[in-house]
Every structure is written in structure tokens, then in C-alpha cells.
Amino acid sequence: MTDIEANYEEIRKGLPDHVTVVAAAKTRTVEEVATAVRAGITVAGHNYLQEAGKMVGAFGNEVKWHMLGHLQKNKVKKAVQIFDVIETVDSWALAELLDRHCAAMDKIMPILVEINSGREPNKTGVFPEKVDHFVQRLADLQHIRVQGLMTMGPRFGDPENARPYFLETKAAFDRLAAAGIPHIEMRFLSMGMSNSYEIAVEEGSNMVRIGTKLFGPRTE
Numbered sequence: 677m678t679d680i681e682a683n684y685e686e687i688r689k690g691l692p693d694h695v696t697v698v699a700a701a702k703t704r705t706v707e708e709v710a711t712a713v714r715a716g717i718t719v720a721g722h723n724y725l726q727e728a729g730k731m732v733g734a735f736g737n738e739v740k741w742h743m744l745g746h747l748q749k750n751k752v753k754k755a756v757q758i759f760d761v762i763e764t765v766d767s768w769a770l771a772e773l774l775d776r777h778c779a780a781m782d783k784i785m786p787i788l789v790e791i792n793s794g795r796e797p798n799k800t801g802v803f804p805e806k807v808d809h810f811v812q813r814l815a816d817l818q819h820i821r822v823q824g825l826m827t828m829g830p831r832f833g834d835p836e837n838a839r840p841y842f843l844e845t846k847a848a849f850d851r852l853a854a855a856g857i858p859h860i861e862m863r864f865l866s867m868g869m870s871n872s873y874e875i876a877v878e879e880g881s882n883m884v885r886i887g888t889k890l891f892g893p894r895t896e
């Protein structure tokens with residue numbers, strides 16, 4: 677068995693069945709991702725449009741692709757062609773543009789709203805106290821469908837320190853689910869990476885994005 681297969685087995689063993697593992701494929705090769713898919717990965721994510729464009733074509737319908745990086749407005753059209761889910765919607769301007777391109781392609785794009793749970797000024801994402809109003813507005817757009825929330829949270833050496841940020845994002849998720857806004861689903865809560873996913877799942881995550889622990893350390 678290759679390392680990637682052993683790593684996936686190890687990760688999966690520690691997770692409840694309802695948690696989806698998104699293979700974070702940035703800097704990885706098609707061969708590495710193909711190995712992960714043979715091991716059982718069905719959802720992969722990418723941060724960079726160019727590389728993702730090349731990679732996605734190598735896989736068929738067996739893999740769903742999520743955009744994990746910040747989406748620049750001039751790249752929305754390409755992103756709509758490549759991805760099955762955009763996890764990083766964080767502004768009305770971006771949402772509207774996505775909606776427009778999806779309409780032109782007769783497509784409905786599932787999206788997650790990215791939460792800046794650490795309220796870090798130089799990071800992307802909607803502040804937790806702004807998300808309710810933002811999601812209300814998104815309900816009017818016909819060609820995107822909100823299916824949940826995503827957060828990165830601040831980076832710490834000790835992932836235990838990330839717990840309050842996961843908690844706060846889960847609280848927003850529950851609040852929005854209870855609000856019962858038409859066309860809005862709270863199905864996916866994407867939180868947790870290699871060093872923090874176990875804590876994120878304890879706090880209610882059902883979608884973890886894993887690169888290093890699956891593929892090994894990034895060299896680039």
C-alpha cells in the first residue's frame with residue numbers, strides 16, 4: 677500500500693461516517709490525487725484555478741471538485757466551468773457575479789459561505805455577526821444555492837486554540853438552519869484541516885479539508 681492509501685485509511689478510521697473528507701490537492705500531482713481516489717476519496721479541493729483546470733480533466737464523475745481558495749472576480753467564469761462547489765463565497769459582489777455566470781451557463785452552483793471566524797482583518801470571509809444578513813440576501817439569487825458554511829480559523833501551533841472559532845461557526849450554522857430561510861440549506865459545515873480536524877469534528881464539522889496528513893508535507 678502506498679503512504680497515501682495508508683494515510684487515508686488512518687484518517688477515515690478516526691472519523692464518523694457522516695464526515696466527508698475533501699482532499700486538498702494544491703501542489704499535488706495528478707498521480708498523487710489518483711492514488712487518493714483509489715483509496716476512496718470522492719471529493720477533492722483546489723485553491724488555484726490554473727492547476728485545478730489541468731487536474732480536473734484527468735478525473736471523471738467519480739470526483740467532485742471544490743474551490744477552496746479565494747476566488748477573484750476575473751476568474752469566476754473559469755471557476756464555474758471547473759468546480760462543482762465553491763466553498764469560499766464571502767462578498768455580495770462575488771455572489772452576484774457567480775450567479776450571473778451560472779445563469780449564462782444554465783447551471784446552479786452549490787456554494788458555502790466562508791466565515792472569517794477569527795475576525796482577522798487581512799483574511800477573507802464574512803464576520804460571524806454579518807453572516808445572517810448576508811445569507812438572507814443570497815437567498816434571492818436563483819443560480820447559486822447556499823448549502824452551508826466554511827471556515828479556516830486562525831492558524832495556531834496548538835489546534836486546541838482553534839476550538840472557540842469552530843464553536844462560533846457552528847453556532848452560526850445552527851442559527852441559520854433554525855431560521856428556515858427559503859432556498860437556503862445548512863447541510864455542510866466545512867471546518868478542520870490536517871492539524872485541527874479532530875477538534876473541528878468534535879465541534880460539529882461534517883466536512884474536513886485535508887492535505888498534509890493525506891499526501892505528506894508540501895515541498896513547494
Ligand SMILES: *Cc1c(COP(=O)(O)O)cnc(C)c1O
Nearest residue numbers: 700744869870885886887888889
Ligand atoms: C491547504 C488547505 C487545506 C489543507 O491544509 P493541510 O494543513 O495541508 O491539511 C484546507 N483548507 C484550505 C482552504 C487550504 O488552502
